[in-house]
């Protein structure tokens with residue numbers, strides 16, 4: 283793995299009045315400039331981990347490191363952490379509260395005390411990148427769900443973060459909305475070098491867009507690796523109520539129903555392509 287920009291070491295978190303650990307001994311490393319997926323069933327601890335990753339929650343035990351430095355939970359340390367690690371909640375209505383799109387996106391930059399010109403420059407850049415420029419005067423309540431998601435991402439981009447953490451970025455979107463939002467995240471990685479961490483129940487996102495992934499269950503990390511490594515263990519995914527990606531289902535159908543001798547565990551585009559090319563060459 284390349285150098286992690288954000289890391290937890292033996293992180294444990296227990297909510298007040300709770301007897302069990304929401305996170306237990308979690309060693310999570312987000313490689314710099316990559317997209318890391320976090321998959322896991324309901325209640326696995328994904329949201330709790332995210333809130334620890336940007337300082338909204340303070341670890342009960344263990345530590346969080348940003349760029350190799352232990353996070354300081356002083357006022358200044360937390361302000362710096364929240365500027366560098368942006369969070370996008372699952373429901374954009376939890377994030378948008380200003381009267382119109384422009385004001386909502388500018389909120390964080392205004393709060394940083396930046397000069398007006400710089401605020402305007404950052405907001406315009408964020409609106410262009412997220413494709414919401416045309417909506418800038420609209421009231422936020424008059425936007426579609428997908429548009430609200432983009433505005434929420436733009437509001438984080440104006441902070442010029444190093445890392446953006448997104449809870450279920452594709453939930454509630456139609457298929458085009460899903461590919462548009464994932465393309466936006468890939469562009470932010472490729473053009474701006476932003477590290478992306480995304481929690482998702484949408485397993486198809488992992489082989490298509492993620493560079494690395496973690497599987498979390500009942501507060502513990504069960505497995506991590508590249509998509510190829512993760513999907514080489516379909517038994518573990520099935521045990522945890524996660525289905526295989528569609529690519530793997532296709533390979534299973536070709537193998538089991540049609541009797542074509544492909545490796546039925548090929549779950550990523552790269553492996554499926556290699557399998558199909560191998561077959562063509564053998565013909």
Ligand SMILES: Nc1ncnc2c1ncn2[C@@H]1O[C@H](COP(=O)(O)OP(=O)(O)OP(=O)(O)O)[C@@H](O)[C@H]1O
Pocket residue numbers: 297298300304322323324325326327328329330331
């Ligand atoms: N405010 C809270 N107080 C007490 N327990 C909580 C609180 N929030 C979450 N929990 C518990 O912590 C554990 C992890 O929850 P969390 O919301 O982090 O999981 P998740 O993976 O994000 O779930 P989902 O996929 O359903 O959003 C669960 O057992 C949950 O009941």
